[in-house]
Amino acid sequence: MALLDVVLPVAALVVALAALRSARRRRRLRMPARGPMGTRARGATVGLAALVAATLAQLVLSGWRWQLVPVTAAALLLATVLLARALGRPAFLAGTVATLTLVGAVVSLALSWALPVRVLDPPPGPAAVGTTTLVVRDAGRAEQYGPSPGDPRELVVQLWYPAAPDAPVARGALIPQASAFVDLGAAELGLPRFALGHLGQVRGHATPDVPAVDAPLPVVLLAHGWTGFRTIQSDLAERLASEGWLVVAADHRYGALVTTFPDGRADVFDPDALPEFGTVDDATYTRASRTLVATFADDLGLLVRTLEQAPPDVVAGRVDLDRLAMIGHSTGGGAAVAACAAEPRCDAIVGFDPWVEPVAPAVLRSGPDRPLLSLRTEDWVGRPNETVLTDLHATLRAADVPEGRVRIDGALHRDFTLIGALSPAAPLLGLSGDTPSADTRTATAAWTSRFLDHHVRGSGPDPLADPPAAPVGVLEPAP
Numbered sequence: 001m002a003l004l005d006v007v008l009p010v011a012a013l014v015v016a017l018a019a020l021r022s023a024r025r026r027r028r029l030r031m032p033a034r035g036p037m038g039t040r041a042r043g044a045t046v047g048l049a050a051l052v053a054a055t056l057a058q059l060v061l062s063g064w065r066w067q068l069v070p071v072t073a074a075a076l077l078l079a080t081v082l083l084a085r086a087l088g089r090p091a092f093l094a095g096t097v098a099t100l101t102l103v104g105a106v107v108s109l110a111l112s113w114a115l116p117v118r119v120l121d122p123p124p125g126p127a128a129v130g131t132t133t134l135v136v137r138d139a140g141r142a143e144q145y146g147p148s149p150g151d152p153r154e155l156v157v158q159l160w161y162p163a164a165p166d167a168p169v170a171r172g173a174l175i176p177q178a179s180a181f182v183d184l185g186a187a188e189l190g191l192p193r194f195a196l197g198h199l200g201q202v203r204g205h206a207t208p209d210v211p212a213v214d215a216p217l218p219v220v221l222l223a224h225g226w227t228g229f230r231t232i233q234s235d236l237a238e239r240l241a242s243e244g245w246l247v248v249a250a251d252h253r254y255g256a257l258v259t260t261f262p263d264g265r266a267d268v269f270d271p272d273a274l275p276e277f278g279t280v281d282d283a284t285y286t287r288a289s290r291t292l293v294a295t296f297a298d299d300l301g302l303l304v305r306t307l308e309q310a311p312p313d314v315v316a317g318r319v320d321l322d323r324l325a326m327i328g329h330s331t332g333g334g335a336a337v338a339a340c341a342a343e344p345r346c347d348a349i350v351g352f353d354p355w356v357e358p359v360a361p362a363v364l365r366s367g368p369d370r371p372l373l374s375l376r377t378e379d380w381v382g383r384p385n386e387t388v389l390t391d392l393h394a395t396l397r398a399a400d401v402p403e404g405r406v407r408i409d410g411a412l413h414r415d416f417t418l419i420g421a422l423s424p425a426a427p428l429l430g431l432s433g434d435t436p437s438a439d440t441r442t443a444t445a446a447w448t449s450r451f452l453d454h455h456v457r458g459s460g461p462d463p464l465a466d467p468p469a470a471p472v473g474v475l476e477p478a479p
Contacts, residue, residue: 008068009108011054012075015047016101019078019094044085051079065198067111074104114425117201119171120235120418125242127162127213128169131206132314133176133262134159136250136306141298144291145254145270155250155299156261157306158230160206160241161217161315167210171203174231174418177260181229184258184268202422204234206241212315217246218323218457219307221300221339223332224249225355225417226292227257227269232417233329239445245452246315248303252296255331274331289358296335297342300326304343321345325456327448328352329416333374334359337392341368348455349373350448352416353380357388364388367395371402371455373463375444375473377411378433390479397478402455404464406447406473410435416444435472443470 022043055075058068078101081094123129138153158176163169175181178200186193220240224232230249231237237247251259254270274292277285307319325348328336333354340346341363348371356364374389389405396403412433414420420432421441427434446468453460467475 006109006112008054008058008075009071009105009112011050012071012078012101013105013109015050015082016074016078016098016105018043018047019082020098020102022094044082048079048082048086051075051082065112065117065201067115067198068108070104070111071101071108072104074101077101115198115423117198118422119203120174120205120238120421122205123235123238123242125162125239125244127242127244128165128167128210129160129206129238129241130163130167130208130210130212130314131158131160131172131241132209132312133157134312135261136302138298138302141302143253144295145273146267153253153299153302155253155302156230156259157248157250157303159312159315160234160237160247161318162213162215162241162244163207164211164213168207170207172206172208173200174202174204174234175199175229175260176231177262177264177266180260180264180266181258184266187268199422204231205238206234209314212246212318213244215244215318216320216323217244217315217318218320219325220245220247220452221303221324221326221336222247222249223296223300223326223328223335224252224256225328225330225332226255226274228329228332228417229256229258232419235418235421235441236445236448240449240452243449243453246307246319248307250299250303252299252332255292255296286358290360293331293334293338293355293358294360296328296331297338300335300339301342304345323347323456325350325452327452328354330355330413337368337372338363340370341366346370348452350451351375352444353377353413354389355385356392357385364392365395367392367399367401369396369399369401371451372396373404373406373447373451375406375408375416375447377413377415377440378407378409379412381407394479402462402464405476406443407476408435408440408443408473411437411440411472415440439471443473446470447473 077097081097134157136155136157141153143149143151143153182196186196230251240247253259254273257269259267274288311319324345326336326340326346327350329352333351334356336349338359340349351374353376354374393403410433415432415437420426420437426432450463450468454462
């Protein structure tokens with residue numbers, strides 16, 4: 001929680017304490033209302049000026065957010081009391097209003113702590129980061145999900161890349177078109193809109209639409225999981241981009257929580273694309289899950305074709321598809337395995353709790369024949385998917401293909417995303433595990449960066465032989 005996020009609550013807290021102390025002193029000494037904060041009004045004038053200055057500073061320096069509603073309402077009443085005293089008039093219920101302001105300030109401070117307007121940690125690489133967004137259509141593939149099946153499949157795609165050295169730097173929004181995202185996302189999660197309203201003010205470190213560095217850019221395709229979205233691992237995307245990679249992620253439409261288009265359109269996920277386990281028979285669930293993973297994998301194939309045939313202007317002539325990796329979380333991890341197996345230029349795969357059960361049996365039997373790193377959280381290790389993943393790694397090992405599995409104890413499946421990092425209250429709400437989310441994210445980035453550097457760019461040590469220094473995560477020996 002940054003200092004600028006709490007200017008008004010802290011100022012209101014101090015002024016309310018002073019006003020409450022003054023009100024109690026007058027009652028104790030049986031003084032009339034026109035006391036030290038009355039006729040001469042020095043204290044009242046100072047307190048009123050402090051509230052006005054703090055309100056202006058909050059608006060100008062940090063902006064407005066819903067977390068400030070309790071303290072703003074109470075501070076307005078307190079300002080009325082102080083103004084009356086500054087004018088030499090009696091102020092009724094001064095102690096009660098000061099107490100309400102104290103409560104409002106504490107509530108706003110608690111909300112600002114639990115749901116802060118964050119700026120992501122800056123990426124560690126040497127380059128500044130640019131980003132751009134485009135919409136791609138697959139004319140040869142019909143949409144299977146949503147209210148209009150049969151239309152061409154359409155994706156919103158975001159790129160992160162190392163910016164040219166002389167490019168301007170400005171922090172872009174974590175969630176573009178945040179208003180539509182918040183409207184639909186809150187409805188789907190069963191939350192009031194204001195609970196997500198601050199997400200539009202969360203910032204990363206990527207500047208929109210600046211020129212890319214004039215150099216060949218190796219490519220990473222990043223696939224989110226079921227009900228994720230394209231910026232749910234923006235910190236990882238920004239880190240890799242700062243280290244020289246072109247990172248490309250799509251909202252896998254109707255599998256993403258919300259897909260927001262630049263023209264204002266927005267779609268929520270289609271729950272029928274993956275029925276809740278146990279609500280349908282096993283055959284129906286297996287068919288739906290295989291179709292979903294195959295759809296995500298085909299989306300990754302579309303991204304490769306787009307980069308090859310019609311890349312955005314900011315990276316045109318710089319895309320190096322001969323150095324290509326695919327990484328993904330959960331459903332996206334299974335899709336990365338399937339898509340890499342189908343793309344000859346794909347050099348390596350990183351999966352975060354990769355859901356490989358629905359991957360086509362033929363791919364699982366033969367393996368993708370590419371280096372594979374799987375990072376797994378404790379709550380997924382005990383699931384049936386682990387047996388399938390272990391067999392896949394054994395198949396690669398038998399073929400002398402580099403592979404490794406890293407286990408992160410105390411972490412939850414969603415700790416691979418930014419969900420837990422957006423609120424320090426996440427552990428209390430069950431949104432992250434006992435292991436701090438920041439440690440899981442740090443380990444994820446360290447393992448991913450070193451694995452891709454070695455197995456795609458041919459630089460640096462192999463983390464399978466020389467693991468990175470990370471706060472959590474253990475490389476498991478081969479069975």
